Amino acid sequence: MSTITEPARALPITGRYDVAVVGGGIAGVAAALAAARNGARTVLLERSFGLGGLATLGNVVMYLPLCDGHGRQVMGGLAEELLRRSVHELRRPERQMQFVPVPSCWDAGGDQAARREHRLEAAFNPFSFQIEMEVLCAEAGVELCYDTRLCACLRDGARISHLVVENKDGRTALEVGAVVDASGDADACALAGEPTVSLDTNVIAGWHYLIVDGKLTIQAMSHGFSENADREGSDGPFFSGVKASEVTGQVLATRRWIRERVRGRRERHPESEVHPFALPALPNFRMTRRLDAPFTLQAEHMHTWFDDAIALTGDWRKRGPVWALPYRCLRAERVRNLLTAGRCISSAGRAWDMSRVIGTCAVTGEGAGTAAALAARSHGGDCHALSVPALQEQLRRQRVILDPALVRPVAAAAAAS
Ligand SMILES: Cc1cc2nc3c(=O)[nH]c(=O)nc-3n(C[C@H](O)[C@H](O)[C@H](O)COP(=O)(O)OP(=O)(O)OC[C@H]3O[C@@H](n4cnc5c(N)ncnc54)[C@H](O)[C@@H]3O)c2cc1C
Numbered sequence: 001m002s003t004i005t006e007p008a009r010a011l012p013i014t015g016r017y018d019v020a021v022v023g024g025g026i027a028g029v030a031a032a033l034a035a036a037r038n039g040a041r042t043v044l045l046e047r048s049f050g051l052g053g054l055a056t057l058g059n060v061v062m063y064l065p066l067c068d069g070h071g072r073q074v075m076g077g078l079a080e081e082l083l084r085r086s087v088h089e090l091r092r093p094e095r096q097m098q099f100v101p102v103p104s105c106w107d108a109g110g111d112q113a114a115r116r117e118h119r120l121e122a123a124f125n126p127f128s129f130q131i132e133m134e135v136l137c138a139e140a141g142v143e144l145c146y147d148t149r150l151c152a153c154l155r156d157g158a159r160i161s162h163l164v165v166e167n168k169d170g171r172t173a174l175e176v177g178a179v180v181d182a183s184g185d186a187d188a189c190a191l192a193g194e195p196t197v198s199l200d201t202n203v204i205a206g207w208h209y210l211i212v213d214g215k216l217t218i219q220a221m222s223h224g225f226s227e228n229a230d231r232e233g234s235d236g237p238f239f240s241g242v243k244a245s246e247v248t249g250q251v252l253a254t255r256r257w258i259r260e261r262v263r264g265r266r267e268r269h270p271e272s273e274v275h276p277f278a279l280p281a282l283p284n285f286r287m288t289r290r291l292d293a294p295f296t297l298q299a300e301h302m303h304t305w306f307d308d309a310i311a312l313t314g315d316w317r318k319r320g321p322v323w324a325l326p327y328r329c330l331r332a333e334r335v336r337n338l339l340t341a342g343r344c345i346s347s348a349g350r351a352w353d354m355s356r357v358i359g360t361c362a363v364t365g366e367g368a369g370t371a372a373a374l375a376a377r378s379h380g381g382d383c384h385a386l387s388v389p390a391l392q393e394q395l396r397r398q399r400v401i402l403d404p405a406l407v408r409p410v411a412a413a414a415a416a417s
Helices: 026-037 077-086 112-117 126-140 187-192 244-268 349-355 358-378 388-397 410-416
Strands: 013-022 042-045 143-145 149-156 159-167 170-181 196-198 208-212 215-219 274-277 289-291 309-314 322-326 338-340
Touching: 013 026, 013 159, 013 358, 026 042, 026 077, 026 126, 026 170, 026 358, 077 126, 077 358, 126 143, 149 170, 149 187, 159 187, 170 187, 170 358, 187 289, 187 338, 208 244, 244 274, 309 358, 309 388, 322 349, 322 358, 338 358, 349 358, 358 388
Parallel strands: 013 042, 013 170, 042 143, 170 338
Antiparallel strands: 149 159, 159 170, 196 289, 208 215, 208 274, 309 322
């Protein structure tokens, strides 16, 4: 490929922040809220024009359970606050649109037996949820920058000193204390020179709404994919989310599939009016690129307690499993003031498939945002210098659940008690 050299230019420094969060998906919103509530001057950079990422702009509206399926809540803090906020204006279920409130047994003093049957979950209206997250960010004092894409990370030794961004002001720089990469694609990690892993196993997928005879219906549309994030057992064609041509390729292939399905439906029901509505505004990529930290969460770590755990999570695929999420999976190694959150933490294969869902992205966001704020306050942003017990103490104050007993399998926990 031939090249051209871009002339060097001086960039205006348009802001100075204790914590910069890259990406306004669920993980980024949780990270920014946690950082700002911990007193950090916080900026949230989002390339699009809404908060929630795949959950809202991608129409992936199922907030999967925060409990273990045996009636025990394993995620609290911001994961629960966002869950409840996502449906707080919903007065009754709207099954057709799949707006489903949190079961009342999970209210304070609710029926314990019912909690084994009805899980702590909900399904939300993606547009209402976007607006609610904007309100939360404004209340917390997060400075929100839409239409702003991270383009480069400038390093000063082992730390990022400035983020270079592009928006309507052109190309500018932000001076930063600590950075949370919640881009879903580990963009900040890759741009800062941190080791990453990328996969080209994404399939055609695009959750969208149809209007059928005047009624909105959600279409949870995806080709089959593998829990191991590999091609075996998945339906091609396959796409990487970090190559420009394949990003567009996935979007176009998905829209062709939607068009064919709408045409088929019209042929089967010629009396019906069927129209696509609210196509995903973000490509529905499950796994693109992630941090490759010295320690990566793997399938065998299910039911394992880690002394540096920053949260627990259940497993959306089945009742029973509980996982602890160690701080090591969020923390960059070479760049000391960089953490990850959400679907780009260091988690692989079946563990990654478990950790990439909305509630789990929220708990890693809260962990990363809190750690970044504490590191910026006391250690010049150095996330390796941070005391993990102090971080855990602060997270517990924020109602994050960090109980080693919950990580044991239910039968073992019952025998021990
Ligand atoms: C088809 C499909 C179905 C799914 N079903 C479910 C489900 O039923 N329930 C569930 O809980 N989860 C589901 N998931 C997974 C879940 O939705 C996502 O993994 C999760 O929402 C990811 O959150 P995140 O914040 O880590 O990343 P994202 O949601 O990807 O957010 C990243 C944000 O960063 C922004 N960004 C990216 N790069 C930059 C940059 N360089 N500069 C500035 N901004 C940037 C993006 O615009 C985006 O807003 C599904 C995923 C897919 C694809």
